[in-house]
Amino acid sequence: MLLLDEPSNHLDMQGKAELGQALHGFEGGCLLVSHDRDLIETACNRYWVVADGQLEEWPDAASAYARLSLEDGLASLPVARLETSPLAPAQTDVDLQLERLCELEQLLAEDLARKPRHQKPSSQLAWQAELERLNQSLGITS
Known part of the structure; x- marks a missing residue:
């Protein structure tokens, strides 16, 4: 160790x-x-944050960083927005869902590529459940 x-x-x-x-x-x-x-x-391959006197496990680095930002009070700060070009279409709800779908598929594939003892079965189940909901919402599966 x-x-x-x-x-x-x-x-x-x-x-x-x-x-x-x-x-x-x-x-x-x-x-x-x-x-x-x-x-x-x-x-x-596993992420924890100490917050409010508790140890919390998070499914991925991005969500752990978001929790740390919340703890530091950074999440309440205004987020700088990028100016969008009038030629660039705004991102739709479907675009956001497809983006999340790709992100979840990548997280799942990366975790499954790890040695079995380093995999996160509970995260895999959560990702698979969210993938199924997104697929149904987008009409990709029946």
């Missing part, structure tokens, strides 16, 4: 990439504490 606290602090870009790949292929367990999002997303 490895316990790593900010292991990439004094590494260059190549060293960070090599560390991420080494941790990704590591057969044992590893607890990684880091602010380095690239390292986290390369090396980790």
Whole structure:
């Protein structure tokens, strides 16, 4: 079992990439504490956030980051919007659903590609259920 606290602090870009790949292929367990999002997303397959005195598990890095932003009060700050070109159509609800569908398919495929002991069956079930709802909503399945 490895316990790593900010292991990439004094590494260059190549060293960070090599560390991420080494941790990704590591057969044992590893607890990684880091602010380095690239390292986290390369090396980790489970995500926790300590918030309100509780340890919470999150299905993916993006949702964990969103929870951290909420905890830091960043979620209440106004989000800068990109100006849209008058020629660019606004993203429709269907577009957003299709985008989420692709995201879920990628999360599921990446998790299934992991070694079985590193997979997240509960997340897989949640992703599959959401995929089914989206497929039905979009009329892709019966």
